[in-house]
Amino acid sequence: MTVLNPRALRAGAAYAALMAGMITAPAMAQVSTSAGAVPPSDVVEEIIVVGSRIQRKDADSVGVVTTLTEQDIKQSGAGSVGELLQKLPSAGVSLSSNGTQGTSYGASSINLRYLGGAEGSGNRVLVLVDGHRWVDGVGQRGFRDFVDLNTMPLGMIEGVEVLKDGASAIYGADAIAGVVNIKTARDFDGLKVQAKYGGTTHGDGQTYSGVANFGKRFDKSALLVSLSYVKDKPILTSSRDLTRVTLVPATAPGTSPNGLFILPGLSNNAYFGTASGFASSSAPVAFNAGATIGAGGLADNAFHTAALPGDYYNTQAQGIYSTGPSERYGVYARWTTDISDKVRFKGEALFNQRKSDQLFSPVLLDIGGSAGTIRGFAIPASQAYNPFGTANGVPTANALAFAANSAWRIRKVMTDVGNRDNVQDVKTYRVAGGFDGELNLLGRDWKWDVYALYSKNKIDSEARNGVNYDKLALGLGPNCASTAGCVAINLFSGMTAEQAAYIRYTARETNETEIYDLSANITGELFQLPAGPLSIAAGYEHRKNKASDTPDPYVNALPTNIPTPAAGSAYASNTTTTAQTRSATKGQYTLDEIYAEAAIPLLKDVPLAKSLDISLAARYSDYDTVGGDSTLKAGLGWRPIQDILVRGTYAQGFRAPSILELYQGGRQTSFQGTDPCNGGASANPNLPGCVGVPTGYNQANYNLNGLIAGTIAGNTKLKAETADTYSAGVAIKPRFAPGLSLTVDWYQITVHDAIASQSATQILSLCAQRGGIFCDLVTRDASTGAITNLLQGVQNLAEIKTSGVDSTLRYEFSNDLGRFAAVLDTSYLESFKTTSPNAAGGAPIVDERAGKGDQPRATYPHWKGQASFSWTDGQWNALWRGRYIGSTTDVVNTVKDAKTKAIFYNDLEGGYQFDKRDASISVGVSNIFDKAPPASYANAPINYDIYTYDARGRFGYVRVSAKF
Template identity: 65%
Template sequence: MIDRGIYRRASVMMLGASLLTIAMTAPAGAQELAAAPSAGAPEAGEVVVTGSRIQRRDAATVGPLLTITADDIAKSGSVSPGDLLQKLPSAGVSLNSNGTQGTSYGASSINLRYLGGSEGSGNRVLVLVDGHRWVDAVGQRGFRDFVDLNTIPMGMIEGMEVLKDGASAIYGADAIAGVVNIKTIRPFDGIRGSTRMGVTDKGDGSEYSATLNVGKRFGRASIILSGSYYESKAIRTDARPLTTTSLVPVTAPGTSPSGLYILPGLSSNGYFGTRPGFAGSSAPIALNTPGTLYGSGASADNAFHTAALPGDYYNTQAQGIYSAGPSQRYGFYGRFDYELADNLNFKFEGLYNERKSDQLFSPVLLDIGGTAGTVRGFYIPNNQAFNPFGTANGVPTANALAFGANSAFRVRKVMTDVGNRDNIQDVQTWRIAAGLDGSFKLFGNNWHWDAFGSYAKNSIQSTALNGINYDNLYLSLGNPATCAATAGCVPVNLFGPMTPAQADYIRFTTRESNYTELWNGTVNATGTLFNLPAGEVALAVGYEYRRNRGVDNPDAIANAPSLYLNNALYTKTTAQTRTATRGSYDLHEVYGELSVPVLKDSPVGKSLDLSLAGRYSRYSTVGGKATFKGGLGYRPVEGVLLRGTYAQGFRAPSILELYQGARQTSFQGSDPCNGGAAANAGKPGCVGVPAGYNQANYNLNGLIPGVISGNRNLRPETSDSISAGVALTPLHGLSITVDYYNIKIKNAIASQSPTQIMQLCAQRAGAFCELVQRDASTGAIINLLQGAQNLNSIKTDGVDATVRYDFTTGVGRFGAVVDASWLGSFRTVSPDPATGGTIVDDRAGKGDQPRATYPRWKGQASLNWDGEGANATLRARYIGSTTDVANPVKDARTKAVTYIDAEVGFDVGEGRTRFGIGVNNLFDTQPPASYANAPINYDIYTYDARGRFLYARFSVKL
């Protein structure tokens, strides 16, 4: 268990502590909001776009807004909102279905500007559906504090808008990095259906999706019913060269099904005739082959040999584990709209969505012993049924060896007889909502109002198969009389193959659940206050109430202390433990937004518009805070828009950040003390680490055991965001936008990454090492403590640019888009307890930490052609190069990659039916190799290892 005092002290001390050379991919046709309507375009009706609550005819001054239409989605080659949004150049590392070694567990997030929490959680991006909040995600190991995009069925989506700008004053907390608003299908008459099937050119990773929407308008009413289905199959790590073997070199025999045994008493044993050092700590022994049956009596040792490379190399990556796990989703959405009166409308909507997913891991890497090993206090008496050096194997009592709890015996073994560990999730989402809206006259002007209320719940039942029950293992290895007297106890063979009954006795299945709930109510009004010479002064005002709740119910057995081992240190099973979590908060908010036309058709410019917004939020947890946003849009001449915004942001600590109980986990990261103190002479924090220490030989193939915990003393974080840009429409159909952004988050709620914690300990020692606990005899890290803190600040800036050109020729209409993002800086500034100063970590251009790739350049491009009854799309996506960890097997760079997609489609029956075939990743580009992300060898939240993917899709409108 954790020394909480050390944790609190240490955490407070430390944690408080060539794009233009290619064509790059955008969602086909996705467009940056243009500066002005094209010449000759029909006058639009009043609309509300993301980034403003005010209904207006011309919303072009809102800010850097990306709009994605239904046609864009259809041509994107994507089958989920997350898949589509994560390809945007402004998106950072985001949770997806890739990899067994992630924290996604089937969820999908969107992380704009890299500002989400740990590993792309996206908790600083506000995800809305029709302008209203969505319920938080759940997970395999506790609930989350971001929206899981896989809980939103694809069939209900008509379009999306992405505001790449802070908007807390307009929408409330969580909108520091930006806003994603998903728009649902509008009323229609008829039937719309689509289906898509695809598979990689290797024959794995197949996908199938289908949507069916039925709409009917009758009189004053309309109804929409939507159904969505998606299924994907797994891709194994041994199915791709990149992921088959870890890049980290193996320098000593690792754990395998043949075992690694340190057995005091076998060295120079006269009865068995063993040589000096046999089965000693520096020369562990292994079974000759995994299925070997050892001989009886004095010949027992003949079945074992001193483990050595290359013969005893074993690759857990090739044991059927998933590079991309299977997933199945189905969802139903319905909405009923009714015009109660000429100026009064009612709507009611309901949703149910279910996701089933799983991730396959290698079998448990057991590491037990007496005074050695990861879990200690075991013993094996000389009369245990499967002790090859004991009396049950024909060894005389005088010569039989016992391995006591007070001796340094150690058994390490891959438990293939128990089976691969398999994490399974069943996630269910319910949502009901109702709203009224209407219009009225005020001050002689038209006003619109709406009232909305919703309740949503997201819940998960999770299962983790094929763990180990330490208590049962203790009984099965210990005194035969005690085992015989215990109901169900079966003696277990750790020195050879197990029987199914033995594996069943020590096998453990973890069963857990958690859920999140959201109650949300809003009232809004928008209209014209009065007229100025330049136009209407418009106002939007509103009130919002929200209550968020989360409950986590971990497995009681997995979290109970062992009955037989030292229960101050160990629990009953190999399952990662955590304390139960529950918490809630509620808040009240009021806001106002004002749009003021200052100039129109004046000698100094075509127009000048001012927008102002303010919001006051009062949380039950952290009190109240006011935020402000201001923006200017200036057109000196037709076709040129200069725009800029300043926005304050505010984010209260989430339920997860406040109340999450201490949770065991396995961190991915490279131990800077690998090789021991002698090999790291310049690192004072490595003093005492034995020579030859190899991280890969400990705890699940080198993963770092640790604990994550919430912090009830967190303060809210605030932010200041500045954006400035220009939007040009020099030609009909041509638009060019360039926007600079600068965001600073103060009192940022964040955690040092495991790699940062280990590096600070190694390089600076002292207080920095209080979060890193090592085994004194082996040097292995046995516990790394990580917790949320209010770090000093996070600062980032960069530039977004988009060029779009639509034109018509004699052979059809063409559309071209190039969308690029440049990351200028991404700095985390935290206190340095050693000097009293600060520690600055600039991540821009780096990829030397697991699942944290920050390329300077990212981009997309597309070229679309629409002809008579046919169309074609060519897309490209570019991810720039980054640094890698200095390592012995490759250079310290992660190369840039470009993905190319293509699709052709044909219309039949006057456009009512469409058939398309396409290929994603046409040239089978694999992710760039990354030593920092070993053993999977690539950043699973930035790239995917699927490779070339072929698909066909069919859609119909009746």
């Protein structure tokens, strides 16, 4: 089998350059723990640090690694490993908050370098647990293609290593942006317990967590059992000034429980006494709250022409979650035993369950005959609750009917049905086991391991309090009276409990992901060189990933009481309920991989080279979906003197398209974005794509207050994406200042044939600015200008290229007042460019995102940083922590400036360690100045990027722990 390819040949030239000293490469692990961490033990043993498979007695030849210890995790104030990782300066927008303004649905992700394939997905970050793969996540509307960190029980996690460097050659696909390795708890004797309680000073967002770890060492064996529990309570958007009301000003009456009615035939109707324009498209009417509809010609007295400010209604305050509730239970067990002096066995089992939900506003109904979002409805003159019909005493000659081919429209907030509620029940199962040991080969000692695992994620979800359009059509139409069980529906005033129950619908669906993995590794010293041993590692991995998605069959069925496309009606609908439709998805892929890695010392203790080391790695991956490819990595570390390390890497990356990207069926969704054609063609004369959009068109008046109706789909013609990563840096530890260290590292990552999709705003902007074929993905209603569908499909874009600089300054010292530690960790995003092919020909389309925040949930500040200062003296300790997120641009608007301001958070914690039972108590306050997220017009209606900031505010907590 031939494994060389043009990229491999290019890498060969790069190696020659490296050998010539033209590039510097990886070397020392940057152990960037937060201040206050427990000092490392002086015991020297062979270790593996993420970024290398080679075991060694030091980490100085490995790439730049940030290590978070058990103490760091405790003192972070975070309630989950996801929350902790997302605060790293190198982390981009990541799924968090479990709110109703995103696609988290209770999941948590880590997205290093902003390179996730979709908002917050993190599918270019490889997440490992003790060096082994974890199963992909599941979601409310289909499975995921990245690891959900909330599927890991809190108690099993003892530390985290983050490699901010490409590592496909060492670990395989998905490691383009970096690697996160979760380290499980070590074996011990006894019982460790920890409990934590916290809440905001606003009286909400309470969190409870508890961990109980039991360990027992036997003569040649050890047992560990960990139990975890976490519960988070919600925060409502109505509970914070920033999120209470959308920043987008109301320019016309919006949807409310009183409804907005366009009823042709009422305008200037002499029988009902209505004025000209009454209940027309230019002057919709609303029901008078609390009124009783009069009989006959008095019916119209219960309605008035809707106008601001009297008919303003804030759907944002109807119980929507800024942060939703979540409850997680987890158990992790591990058994290790010595089979012989040279062979050990390890077996693991895990179960984790997460229950979460997100509360939305009630359904914002928008139906009609030949108008409205969902069309084909009809209300006959004889309908029981038609106030302008015969059932209300109107003579037959004057009675009004609203036919399927008439442009009538009713918009209404369905408060009688109740708030929509998405509920998730996620179960994670994992069993794994393997052998490891030592052997003597070629006169040298080698270490080996063989490991197999199976894991599965499964979700059962519900979307409660939706509306069954098919039953609604029957309850409004002429056949209700003759249909058994039908309940006539009143949309003109309040509904009864029986009516609401008849049209209420709960969508139920399930999806799951699975992984089968077998790996084998060997590492040792091949032979001795003048500067030290040449160490190598090699291995093989076989993996199968499977996923399936089973949506609600009724949701995806065609309606029977509304004209469908098959019926040939010009006003047809193919939607049965308010739940979003999608096709079932099922897929899998299998791959085999081999790799080899070498650490080669070239010089040691010679003039101008205290040490000079290179590391090389190569991997060949063979997928049954996209074929095979090889990846290479090279690094060089040079110490001109003991105090200074110059390092750098060149690494190739490879990522095959995921099951989701390949096979995802068409999924109906609603995008958050800005329509450049707002106001119509007359208001945008310089935008060719807005031609034909009616004057006065207002995006906020359509599809749930301005959300954009759309469809997402996979692409079976995708090819693998590749990447080239360069990094160079310096680490300084001056001997004249013990405890002081500085690291500065530059990186550049270029992803070729990147698998991605353009955002809704990007698609609309291209259509507006260029027109023609760029508008093929946007479908509008010709009469209103409303977007009826925006197609967003994944594709191989030309390129994603990002670059920046990371730096860490650390100083630890002691004096008569105690031990102090200070850390400053910063990340500068120099550039983040996405280059897309120009469908019309000509130069490619380049989108530079660095420094911008003008798209929903996509904030890319140039600067991010963390700082901490800790003090320990005997049994007392204290910690200050600061976090900075720089400013970005915002959408140009009339409400605020086109800028999202920088923010600086401050946290404090103090604690005491008791003499007995290793007991401790800590009290802390996060965000002590109660800083709200900076306002962002682009992220209306919640008004801030929920994947970058949180609206929790000041949060206090107390944590206790003990060992028995």
